[in-house]
Amino acid sequence: MKKFKKVLVGLFAILLAVVATACSNKSNSSKDGYTPKSLTIQFVPSQAANKLEARAKPLEKMLSKKLGIPVHVSMSTDYNTVVEAMKSKKVDVGFLPPDGYVLAHKQGAADVLLQSQRYGVKQPGGKATNKLVDYYRAEILVKKGSKIKSWKDLKGKSISVQNPTSSAGYVFPIAELGEKGLNVPKDCKLVTVTGQDQAVLNVLNGDTDAAFVFEDARNTVKKDNPKIMDQVVPIYFTKPIPNDTIAVRSDMSKSFQKKLAKAFIEVGESKEGKKIIESIYSHEGYTKSKDSNFDIVRKYDKIIAKDKK
Incomplete structure (x- = not known):
């Protein structure tokens, strides 16, 4: 009987060791929290x-x-x-x-x-600075020579935007202009596009009057169109994102x-x-x-x- 008890105790100890090892392999949880x-x-x-x-x-x-x-x-x-x-x-x-x-x-x-x-972006020209930053901005672009000179002129105009979860291509410009009194979804014609480069090209080609993009999205098409900085220009910058x-x-x-x-x-x-x-x-x-x-x-x-x- 004593021998059986010793065997039983031994098996139980082995079982506990296996369980403990399995748990420690997965994580180490303590009062301080989870340590993977x-x-x-x-x-x-x-x-x-x-x-x-x-x-x-x-x-x-x-x-x-x-x-x-x-x-x-x-x-x-x-x-x-x-x-x-x-x-x-x-x-x-x-x-x-x-x-x-x-x-x-x-x-x-x-x-x-x-x-x-x-790296931050310097305006005018949209060139990168040598300073590292933890934010960026959205900008509103229009074609050079456009009658749209400020955000106030956007009412009734067509705007290239990204999907509604895009901070620069939707959320920040629309929220800020809304605070200023322009209800963009109701007062403007929104054209959803895929890609910031497409939004820039839409303005360049006259497919939309303006575009909501990150600063400075014009660089995404600069390789194919070196004159883009002069052809499409920003009229508004949001607060840092x-x-x-x-x-x-x-x-x-x-x-x-x-x-x-x-x-x-x-x-x-x-x-x-x-x-x-x-x-x-x-x-x-x-x-x-x-x-x-x-x-x-x-x-x-x-x-x-x-x-x-």
Whole structure:
């Protein structure tokens, strides 16, 4: 009987060890929060998903070396998919645009860790500066010589816009002009296009009177049309729009968040890492961020939602 009890106790101890090992392989949860034993990162495609994934794959090795754990990157179909995956705790880190982050945070799925940096834009001329910034602006373009001299002249005119979730191509210009008294969806004719370059070309070709684009989208067609800066001109610039985010699961430990932020910043500062992030999203680096940076996005989203009613 004693021998049987010893065997039983031994088996129970082995079982506990197996369970503990399985749990520790998956994550390490404590009062400080969730600390992953392997890190899953998901991107929102800005180009062909298969090409983007191939370009992002080298990040696995770089981050794994810095973090000391396996890192896996994958592509989503859109930012809503990333939000749902983070909410269900299947993804630890999401590269999310401002609206995507605001949605994820509202649902308790994510907190902002970092914001991407790009070189600023200098006007007139739309040339890049040598200063890294964590924001950009939207601009309203018209054809040079147009009778449209300011936003006040847009009433009754046709405007090329992006889909309603686009910060620069829809949300920010419409929200700001709405605050000034112009209800763009009702007072203007909106023409939805795919791609900022197409919006610029629509103005150039006279297909629409104006376009809502990011500053300075004219550069997207400059290679094929070197004179575009003189042919199409901006008449309005919005307030700064926060750059894309690197967001993390809301239950991730502060200590791991600090370690992860350091790793991403170092990747962006290295020659090899900068080349990778430039090829994925045209990011030039990363800087620390806070949730309040996105209050303006929340404000403008509410204005847009109100206008739709």
